[in-house]
Amino acid sequence: MDTDSNKIIDEVTQGDYKYGFVTDIETEFAPRGITEETVRYISTKKNEPGFMLEFRLKAFRHWLTMTQPKWAHLTIDPINFQDIIYFAAPKKKENLEKLDQVDPELLATFNKLGISLEEQKKMTGVAVDAVMDSVSVKTTFSETLSKYGIIFCSFSEAVQKHPDLIKQYMGSVVPYTDNYFAALNSAVFSDGSFCYIPKGVRCPIELSTYFRINAANTGQFERTLIVAEEGAYVSYMEGCTAPQRDENQLHAAIVEIVAMKDAEVKYSTVQNWYPGDKNGKGGIYNFVTKRGICKGNNAKISWTQVETGSSITWKYPGCILLGDNSVGEFYSVAVTNNHQQADTGSKMIHLGKNTRSIIISKGISAGKGQNSYRGLVKVTKNAINSRNYSQCDSLLLGSQCGAHTFPYIQVGNKSSVVEHEATTSKISEDQLFYCQQRGIDTESAIGLIVNGYAKEVLKQLPMEFAVEAQKLLSISLEGSVG
Amino acid sequence: MLLSIKNLHASINGKEILKGVNLEVNNGEIHAIMGPNGTGKSTLASVIAGRDVFETTSGEILYKGKNLQKLSIEERACEGIFLGFQYPVEIPGVSMTNFMRTAVNEIRKYKGLDALSGSEFIKLMEEKKKLVEITSNLTNRSVNEGFSGGEKKKNEIFQMAMLEPMLAILDETDSGLDIDALRIVANGVNKLRRPDNAFVVITHYQRLLDYIVPDFVHVLYEGKIVKSGGKELALELEDRGYDWIKKELGE
Amino acid sequence: MESTQQHSITLERMVDLFETNRKVLSSNDTALLAGIRDKAFTLFGSLGFPHTRMEAWRNTDLKESLGLGYDYYFHPLPEADIQKVFRCNIPNLDTAIIGQLNGWYVSKDVPLMELGNGIIMGSLAEAKKKYPTLVEKYYNLSTNDVSDVFTAMNTAFEQDGVFIFVPQGVKSPKPVQLINVIHHQDNIFMQSRNLIVIGDNASLSLVHCDDSYNQQASFSNLVSEVFLGENAFLDHYKLQNLNNNSTLISASYFKLEAGANLESHYLSLNGGLIRNNIQVLFNGVHGNANIFGLYLMDRKQHIDNQVFVDHAFSDCTSNEIFKGVLDENARGVFNGHVLVRRNSTKTDARQTNKNILLTDTARINSQPFLEIYNDDVKCAHGSSTGQLDPEAMFYLRQRGISEESARMLLMFAFAEEIVGKIAIPQLRQRIEDMVKKRLQGELRICEQCVLHCSTPNHPLDFKIDLSKI
Incomplete structure (x- = not known):
């Protein structure tokens, strides 16, 4: 590629992060660092029942025995876990029943992010749980949903109001022993969303959680739990942003999904945490454990993710296909630009008979970005007649980036079929020339081609998200594509 | 009677495709089965051949007076049932020669005949190639691998000539063929026609029937044979399409 | 001593x-x-x-x-x-x-x-x-x-x-x-x-x-x-x-x-x-490496192929194809790793691993890795594990070939992609015989080695005559 287009690529990939502002809001912090006292402090602050503290302490003690995993294809500066503030909450007024009691600064923040927390503006038809730093600030549409028996609230509220459900399902898909960051989250998580869809109910609107890191030096540790009872359906969306800061901030979240017989859960993420600057300074360390279990027969869990943010991304949304005929899906677009690094993919564990899974992963690397697909497909002896198809493509834009593919495939019976395919390529000069000849400038052409490349994944997103994701994709590659 | 199908119901993955097919074919006859897409024509062919993804839920298929239900795919083939595939599968690594020689000899063994020697087999192959006007060298090629659409179909007819079936079911053998290839395929069928064998020709278009003149034409619609007639029915279908039949059925 | x-x-x-x-x-x-x-x-x-x-x-x-x-x-x-x-x-x-x-x-x-x-x-x-x-x-x-x-x-x-x-x-x-x-x-x-x-x-x-x-x-x-x-x-x-x-x-x-x-x-x-x-x-620069593998394992046998290809220079091509048939309690491991370094432009690297499991107790772990630091490359890999193609099985059986023979024919065809790449004709012939025998379970530990036809007067006996005419 000639230098001109290289220049354009540079320009395209160096678009500015538009969500980098900081909200000036009164915040309450836990003391810096982590000890058993910190864990107790968080639990006390949240006025939790005994079982919660017990769970946290067990997790914390287990975490102390673990070391940070090193197997990912990531170069991570050492994290000083004692230098992090594990709990930060916007100071709130006593009673938050009405919207006008929410701090106007907060409302303004979310409005600025394009997320309306005002119920009257229900044009979008999306119920939102907004999480700022460690705490859920407002959940919209709760009352409407409760008519259907759907519970959609902050995790803290669920702990108070539905402790039995929490007790039953929390940690049932991602136990605190699962991995280093899951253990840490289990010890210190501050809030998150909880969603329960009763038997036979199809949730009429999209549910959404919006995560925002605001305070400096804090880690964000939220936890989402979704339970879909027999025959239930829900589509769930998650978005995230953070201010532009020079130091790295840690985000370690857990999402657990339980789908009973005939239930379907669709989980979509547009991850746009602050990616750090052009020189790799700052940015979010994003260590996330997401897993769903298809507990009953014919259950289906579908993950779709568009990962454009964070300086480090480490996440492998997976499905445990326990029920016969259950289905797991994973669709991913991951962009790494400048100095971003991503090690992401999926885990599909086939346990039931006739289980099916599909993995479509599209990696896009630009600048000095390093993009790795890492995935596990495991078909056990008893998962007869199961099927997996994985397609993991990488697109390289420029000669300084890297694209890597690390599939792990394990098959243990004769009747299952597992296929994995991957290609690595750059934008073809023929495609570029074709667009240019039709009068499209290089930058737009690259945008077009990249969006086309990612289309298979983007089309899986709910409408409300798809547009945002498409824009995001172009913005993250602004000045980067080559 | 060679083939007698009575009230045949068949389904795949719980979905019923054939909903009570009745069909009788005598030795020496040529039957054409026509009908719109997705009405069960290929399913009928597969079920007769014994494909196990389909489940026969009720009814029966009698072939030479024997119930086919208990016979395996290859036993049916050895009994003289040949299926000309709509989409012949490519089998890389299996040469045409080995494939055909294995098939010919297994069928001979089933009939209590001695296996053909190498030279006898070559002779037979050359003879049949000439009969169906195949000029290309098949010996060193894998089964259907890299064959053009027309070559694949001609190869099906060639195999039919080699195996000399009693009942040949040709599933849309004409689709995707240019007029020359169509003529070669049809000539092959006409040359192989004998008083004791029979053909069931599944097709979309009347044009094949210009070359292979059927004794009977059936319309398969929504899993049932809804209309039967002589060769003039095919012309009528060509002329008027299928809508009038749907109307007749009260749809 | x-x-x-x-x-x-x-x-x-x-x-x-x-x-x-x-x-x-x-x-x-x-x-x-x-x-x-x-x-x-x-x-x-x-x-x-x-x-x-x-x-x-x-x-x-x-x-x-x-x-x-x-x-x-x-x-x-x-x-x-x-x-x-x-x-x-x-x-x-x-x-x-x-x-x-x-x-x-x-x-x-x-x-x-x-x-x-x-x-x-x-x-x-x-x-x-x-x-x-x-x-x-x-x-x-x-x-x-x-x-x-x-x-x-x-x-x-x-x-x-x-x-x-x-x-x-x-x-x-x-x-x-x-x-x-x-x-x-x-x-x-x-x-x-x-x-x-x-x-x-x-x-x-x-x-x-x-x-x-x-x-x-x-x-x-x-x-x-x-x-x-x-x-x-x-x-x-x-x-x-x-x-x-x-x-x-x-x-x-x-x-x-x-x-x-x-x-x-x-x-x-x-x-x-x-x-x-x-x-x-x-x-x-301009090197070429073709690395082919075939493994036929049964009982409690274990095969592990670790293949690392380092494209440290430009304009090189590599092609890996490893295929295996695993029977009984056999276990297969394939770990391919292609590394394309920063300045290795015009690299063409391919990696394929295909497996057939014949029982529910055989196992395969397949890990075809690509690690690429250059955009001017053509790289692809694929891995597939499964049974014999059911379409092909139906086709063969419809022509009157018994299920057993059809299975053998397809397994041999599966292996043939590798065996067929043997450039020495006499060796290829020998290996074809070995593979046939092996697939029919007749080749346990041979009396002596592969090439030591220790029993030359004991002809190989196959149900299918695969010899070329």
């Missing part, structure tokens, strides 16, 4: 063996080679034996293999029945045969042959004495920076193996057949080292066999260093046909200079536990 009887393989035992036998081990070493040996021993000691918590060994557990008792010898065993062992070869194929018994070069009277065209073939130990500068120039070049415990152990302990040198511009007139037979009345642990140097514009065809003579357990730790000079060509075959009590750790390090061309075939027909560690380094 120093030997230690029937002990399991532990770090302590090996350290002890090294220290008490250091003098014997180094007896043929130059000062430089002795230094390499000492360094390797230190590395070996610091690495220790692998366990399944290590990434590279998570799917291959050596505990049982290492735990058996083995004899270890520092001298070749008497060659009483050597004539019997090496009595035949590939029918109708004129090869130069080099024999190894338990890793030791079978010298007869000529430890090192020097042919008229300048080719040198024979004992590595002898070559160290006779051509020290030549050996020093290449020895350990590929393995110097490798932190693999078995390679380090081999470098520390090896006393003999095969040395082949093809001078610049010389085309070896006939294939060289290197046969290593394991034959001992008790369990034996052996290590041997091969050094193969093919000069610029030279070419060689090498058939390299590992065979068992009896059912006795064995543990072999083999390392081959292979150097291909500029525009050199190597047609390489590795035939593995060991008994079910054998463990074979076999590392091959190929280093290709500019324009060099490697065709390598790994045909694993039998063995208790086989781990092939295949490393290909492009050390110049």
Whole structure:
């Protein structure tokens, strides 16, 4: 590629992060660092029942025995876990029943992010749980949903109001022993969303959680739990942003999904945490454990993710296909630009008979970005007649980036079929020339081609998200594509 | 009677495709089965051949007076049932020669005949190639691998000539063929026609029937044979399409 | 004769063996080679034996293999029945045969042959004495920076193996057949080292066999260093046909200079536990490497192919195809790794692994990795595991072919993609027969090795006549 287009690529990939502002809001912090006292402090602050503290302490003690995993294809500066503030909450007024009691600064923040927390503006038809730093600030549409028996609230509220459900399902898909960051989250998580869809109910609107890191030096540790009872359906969306800061901030979240017989859960993420600057300074360390279990027969869990943010991304949304005929899906677009690094993919564990899974992963690397697909497909002896198809493509834009593919495939019976395919390529000069000849400038052409490349994944997103994701994709590659 | 199908119901993955097919074919006859897409024509062919993804839920298929239900795919083939595939599968690594020689000899063994020697087999192959006007060298090629659409179909007819079936079911053998290839395929069928064998020709278009003149034409619609007639029915279908039949059925 | 009887393989035992036998081990070493040996021993000691918590060994557990008792010898065993062992070869194929018994070069009277065209073939130990500068120039070049415990152990302990040198511009007139037979009345642990140097514009065809003579357990730790000079060509075959009590750790390090061309075939027909560690380094532009593998395993056999291709230079192409059929309780591991370095433009790298499992107790772990740091590349990989194509099965059976025969035909066709790439016709014919026999379950530990048609008057009997007409 000639230098001109290289220049354009540079320009395209160096678009500015538009969500980098900081909200000036009164915040309450836990003391810096982590000890058993910190864990107790968080639990006390949240006025939790005994079982919660017990769970946290067990997790914390287990975490102390673990070391940070090193197997990912990531170069991570050492994290000083004692230098992090594990709990930060916007100071709130006593009673938050009405919207006008929410701090106007907060409302303004979310409005600025394009997320309306005002119920009257229900044009979008999306119920939102907004999480700022460690705490859920407002959940919209709760009352409407409760008519259907759907519970959609902050995790803290669920702990108070539905402790039995929490007790039953929390940690049932991602136990605190699962991995280093899951253990840490289990010890210190501050809030998150909880969603329960009763038997036979199809949730009429999209549910959404919006995560925002605001305070400096804090880690964000939220936890989402979704339970879909027999025959239930829900589509769930998650978005995230953070201010532009020079130091790295840690985000370690857990999402657990339980789908009973005939239930379907669709989980979509547009991850746009602050990616750090052009020189790799700052940015979010994003260590996330997401897993769903298809507990009953014919259950289906579908993950779709568009990962454009964070300086480090480490996440492998997976499905445990326990029920016969259950289905797991994973669709991913991951962009790494400048100095971003991503090690992401999926885990599909086939346990039931006739289980099916599909993995479509599209990696896009630009600048000095390093993009790795890492995935596990495991078909056990008893998962007869199961099927997996994985397609993991990488697109390289420029000669300084890297694209890597690390599939792990394990098959243990004769009747299952597992296929994995991957290609690595750059934008073809023929495609570029074709667009240019039709009068499209290089930058737009690259945008077009990249969006086309990612289309298979983007089309899986709910409408409300798809547009945002498409824009995001172009913005993250602004000045980067080559 | 060679083939007698009575009230045949068949389904795949719980979905019923054939909903009570009745069909009788005598030795020496040529039957054409026509009908719109997705009405069960290929399913009928597969079920007769014994494909196990389909489940026969009720009814029966009698072939030479024997119930086919208990016979395996290859036993049916050895009994003289040949299926000309709509989409012949490519089998890389299996040469045409080995494939055909294995098939010919297994069928001979089933009939209590001695296996053909190498030279006898070559002779037979050359003879049949000439009969169906195949000029290309098949010996060193894998089964259907890299064959053009027309070559694949001609190869099906060639195999039919080699195996000399009693009942040949040709599933849309004409689709995707240019007029020359169509003529070669049809000539092959006409040359192989004998008083004791029979053909069931599944097709979309009347044009094949210009070359292979059927004794009977059936319309398969929504899993049932809804209309039967002589060769003039095919012309009528060509002329008027299928809508009038749907109307007749009260749809 | 120093030997230690029937002990399991532990770090302590090996350290002890090294220290008490250091003098014997180094007896043929130059000062430089002795230094390499000492360094390797230190590395070996610091690495220790692998366990399944290590990434590279998570799917291959050596505990049982290492735990058996083995004899270890520092001298070749008497060659009483050597004539019997090496009595035949590939029918109708004129090869130069080099024999190894338990890793030791079978010298007869000529430890090192020097042919008229300048080719040198024979004992590595002898070559160290006779051509020290030549050996020093290449020895350990590929393995110097490798932190693999078995390679380090081999470098520390090896006393003999095969040395082949093809001078610049010389085309070896006939294939060289290197046969290593394991034959001992008790369990034996052996290590041997091969050094193969093919000069610029030279070419060689090498058939390299590992065979068992009896059912006795064995543990072999083999390392081959292979150097291909500029525009050199190597047609390489590795035939593995060991008994079910054998463990074979076999590392091959190929280093290709500019324009060099490697065709390598790994045909694993039998063995208790086989781990092939295949490393290909492009050390110049316009190199090409085709690495093919076929493994047919049953019972509790274990096959592990680790294939690493390092595209360190531009304009190189590599193609890996590994295919396996796993029956009964067999377990297969494939770990491919293609690395395209930052400046290696115009790289074309392909990697394929295909498996067929015949039972619900067979297992496969397939890990085809790509690591790419350049955008001007064409890279693709694929892995598929499944059963025989049901469409093809139906087609064959519709033509009257029995299910059993159809299955066999398709399995053979599956293997044929690899077998068909064997360039030596007589060898291909032989391997086709072996594969047929193997797929029909008739080829258990063959009476002797693959190529030793020990029972030539016992014709192969197949239900399907696959012979070409």
